[in-house]
Every structure is written in C-alpha cells, then in structure tokens.
Amino acid sequence: xxxxxxHPSRVxxxxxxxxxxxxxxxxxxxxxxFWYRQFPKKxxxxxxxxxxxxxxxxxxxxEKDKFLINHASLTLSTLTVTSAHPEDSSFYICSxxxxxxxxxxxxxxxxxxxx
Amino acid sequence: GENVEQHPSTLSVQEGDxxxxxxxxxxxxxxxxxxxxxELGKRPQLIIDIRSNVGEKKDQRIAVTLNKTAKHFSxxxxxxxPEDSAVYFCAARTFGNEKLTFGTGTRLTIIP
Numbered sequence: 533x534x535x536x537x538x539h540p541s542r543v544x545x546x547x548x549x550x551x552x553x554x555x556x557x558x559x560x561x562x563x564x565x566f567w568y569r570q571f572p573k574k575x576x577x578x579x580x581x582x583x584x585x586x587x588x589x590x591x592x593x594x595e596k597d598k599f600l601i602n603h604a605s606l607t608l609s610t611l612t613v614t615s616a617h618p619e620d621s622s623f624y625i626c627s628x629x630x631x632x633x634x635x636x637x638x639x640x641x642x643x644x645x646x647x
Numbered sequence: 648g649e650n651v652e653q654h655p656s657t658l659s660v661q662e663g664d665x666x667x668x669x670x671x672x673x674x675x676x677x678x679x680x681x682x683x684x685x686e687l688g689k690r691p692q693l694i695i696d697i698r699s700n701v702g703e704k705k706d707q708r709i710a711v712t713l714n715k716t717a718k719h720f721s722x723x724x725x726x727x728x729p730e731d732s733a734v735y736f737c738a739a740r741t742f743g744n745e746k747l748t749f750g751t752g753t754r755l756t757i758i759p
Contacts, residue, residue: 573752573754574751575749575752576691576749578746578748625690629745635693636681638691641689643688
C-alpha cells in the first residue's frame, strides 16, 4: 500500500534555530501534501496544503514566514520551522494524497521540542 | 468552512461489549467521511471510511453509518478487545475541497 516516510521522528533544537522536516512518498506520486500540527491529547490541526510545483496555501492564523513549506517534486515535501521557539514544540504530521487515490496517507510524525 | 464535532471525548467499555462514537458535520456538501485510529505518538491509521452515496459500511467488527439528512455519522466497534484502546478521530471532506476536517477525538479504553 501507499507509504509516506517522515523524518526525523524526533528532534530537539535550541530556540532561534531552524528545523526541517521531510516527507517522502515512497510508492506513489503525492500531488497534494497536507501538514498538520497536533498538541498533546488534541486533534490534528491543518497548517497548510501544498500542491507540487505551487506555493502552499496556509490556514488562517498560520505564519507562512515561520512555517516554510516546499513541495518541489511529486515525492518530496518539506516543512521548515524557522527561528523556533518553545511554543513551536509539538507533533507535526504530514499527509499525502495522490490525484488517482481517494485516500490520505499519513507520515509517522515528528516530535519537535524546542529548548 | 466545515466544522466537525465528536462525542464522547472519552469512552470506557468492558471487553467484549460494543463502542459507539458519534460525529456531526456542518457542511451538507461533505461527501467523504473517514475514521482514524491513533495510538500514542503514532500516525493516524485509517480504519474505515464511507462516502455520501452509501448509508452503512461494515468491515468485520467495525461499521460506520451515515445519516446525510441529520448530517451525522457514527463508528461502531463490536466485540471490543484490549488492542482497540486508542484515540479515534472522525473527519469530513467537502466536495471540491481536498482538505480533511477532523473531529476532536475520542479516547477509547477497553477494560479487560
């Protein structure tokens, strides 16, 4: 079945630094990638939607200059958290969708801790 | 935009009994309703989904029902087992929009 590989699974970084999270679709072409943020014991909150080769569409309240999303190819999308602060600590999950597949395939998530 | 409400937030069920989780949605144009199971620190796993042209779908111990008129759908798990313990999320997708809107989640605990 469809697989999305997300890396890293865990990352600890210092305040002010940037962190890049990668999601790769291994056996299908991800025409659309969704990036979610999940706080402990909370639901998945959509941050942005990206289509390959286009600029990402951000949800209301999400800072596009802080959360940089790149979807340069049909198999790779990245989320860069710039100038990270402790309040950015969270679980980040990507989800990919192929135009030929009705379903959504989730990555394994990245636990970001900013100290 | 779409708004999905989910109840209950927590549910404890004796092993072997049934569990029911309910969700309501606001946008009558929504046409796809998946249910996900998420274990602590893991990715959400699709367990069953239903499209708006179907009223009920069943897969072994898991079933989903959809009432388009009332705009609600429910997850039914029968003969519950300890491994069913997890957080369950419903979601809805509106026709013409690729985004999934998630419910707030239900923490299901199966009591041995």
